Amino acid sequence: MRDIAVELKDVTHRYGDVTALSHINLTVAKGEFFAMLGPSGSGKTTCLRVIAGFEQPTSGRVTLGNEDVTLLPASRRAVHTVFQDYALFPHMTVAQNIAFPLMIAGVKKKERMTRAGEMLERVKLSKFGGRRPAELSGGQRQRVALARALIDGPPVLLLDEPLGALDLKLREEMQRELKSLQRALGTTFIFVTHDQGEALGMSDRIAVFNRGRIEQIGTPTEIYDSPRTAFVSTFVGSANLVEGPRAAALAGAPTRFAIRPERVRLADLTSQPAAGALRVSGKLIDSQYLGAAVRLTLALDDGGEFHITLRSGDLEQEALHTRLGERFAAEFSRDDVKAIPE
């Protein structure tokens, strides 16, 4: 096991009667890119705020490195945060913003301006040092916030929905940049997101939050391929959740399982099922063209809906799914079924 950067032990946090976090246990290793994923109100941001020191947990312990920081205020913790709204100081220039942590640390003016200049170069904003934050675009502000939080080399960087305010193209670009920056610096990154694509694409490990609890912690592959709860299976990627008698009738042993829509194929009811394949049948009620894929919805004969995602250009399948309103079989392999414990 690598050295530990952050550890939460049985952390619970309540706002009045509302429990925002309940018995959170997690360990983030040094140099890890760790994502906290969940829908809004799931507790992921509260968890970040507990690590940053903005919230004192109601119970439990927070450790940074080897130091118990549970009772330390944010101003005395070595971690820095990139805020969702960037929180740049509007009355300071970009360079002054970036040099702020150095000024607080008492670094001489000449040195801190040199180091701010280097940092500006690193985030490709050399020309903007003299501007005010209000004169920058969203993406540029994001880089300034990043540079400011990294300039004094914190062991851990917390990012609160850092890419949420950017448009899609810029977001993808920043994802790559963040990742390469993190690799180059070796800093532990903990970032909060509600975007499962972002979490899967960037992080070494993911903690999936739901209703103040962690549902599962694991690598992106583990989370996607072996979801341990129904929530994880449907929140990370999409999944058809099959449970109860229908599940038992189909697969036998597991009484609840998930099947990814991209693992399902459409078949004529009259055709012969492939060896080891499972089938459900229903009426094709919707076909949604997404560019790279087509998303189909079947209304099952015994109630409920079933989703199928087909790759565009699959001619054999396309011949079938244009027949909206007809009954079809949805076929999937037993190997692709993910059993989900009750």
Add this chain to the structure above:
Amino acid sequence: MTPGWMKAALARLPTWPYRISLSARSARALTLIALLLPPLIWLGVVYLGSLFALFAQSFLHIDEFSGVVVHKLGFHTYAKLFTAANLDIIRRSALMAALVTIAASIVAIPIALYMALYASPRLKSIFFVGVLLPLWSSYLVRVYAWKLILAKEGIANWVAEHAGLGGVLNWLLALPGLGGPSLSTSYIGTFTVFLYVWLPYAILPIHAALERVPKSLLEAAADLNASSRATLLHIILPLIVPGIAAGSIFTFSLTLGDYIIPGIIGPPPLFIGQAVLAHLGAAGNLPLAAAFSVAPLLILAGYLYIARRLGAFDAL
């Protein structure tokens, strides 16, 4: 048959859509003028016009013997204004206004900080009522109440004596220039009452400026390891400078022009407001009264200019 010249003329006419849009635009312009005219008249004629009339008055002068206003422009009245006695009045008023402004900012900043950043919603509303309540009661009554508080037989004296601070009070009252027979007849008293009366005008704009500071900036400062002191110094204070400036304009100009407080509390020498009143009344010297009221205008204009040069309004 249309003659050729007529065809050419028609072709030169603007096309219909263009003409329609033009007339729609001019209709909109007319509506705009109709809507803006009443406030513009109010601002231009009633407001600035009367100020201009005042300014113009100050260039007339009064005939020494008959006491009649001579309607001839000149600098006679300003020559009168710049005599030692009158300059003394202006200097005294400006100094008092400056001291009250500084003191009001020093007292108002911590109160506004507490209200905006630390007080619970309930406590905050109590603070608001506390700040605003005095403004709902008569100003004159409050000033007379202060006269009683500060009088020799008043509660301030009584408390000072019983707290064993009689010596300190006597030492204060013995200070040359500031003291006097009692608090209510000394400049210390005038200053105290000015500070009390105008304090809400300093607190409210500073509080409003603080409310506009995003909380995430304070969290960001703490997150980057700034102490509360450093956050106050480097983040909060620079961001509320416009609020402090706005409050200081209120306290400064209100003190500069007031004639009631120095008339009731403090020693006999006049302040600008009292001088204006005196020249308007029995003396009937309207031009000199006007010249006296131009003085605070100029002082304030100078103050605003300096504040602007120092960047007090940059964040607006």
